[in-house]
Amino acid sequence: MNEEEILDGLKAICLCKGIRKKIFLKHIATGINTIEGLRKATGAGSGPCGGKRCTPRIAALLDEV
Numbered sequence: 001m002n003e004e005e006i007l008d009g010l011k012a013i014c015l016c017k018g019i020r021k022k023i024f025l026k027h028i029a030t031g032i033n034t035i036e037g038l039r040k041a042t043g044a045g046s047g048p049c050g051g052k053r054c055t056p057r058i059a060a061l062l063d064e065v
């Protein structure tokens with residue numbers, strides 16, 4: 001893993017809960033490949049915004065992988 005990948009993994013996907021991209025990637029690697037599944041596995045979407053901010057980011061991440 002190069003420096004760029006490490007820094008990329010530190011980007012917050014769910015800002016309310018401070019959940020970083022690398023946590024999502026770990027769960028995606030176990031076979032979770034839906035927004036709902038990732039929300040359940042990580043706790044994303046349970047912050048004050050109710051997932052308004054992170055849901056589109058999770059969707060974009062799933063498109064990216």
Ligand code: FES
Nearest residue numbers: 015016047049054
């Ligand atoms: S950013 Fe994820 S719940 Fe608000």
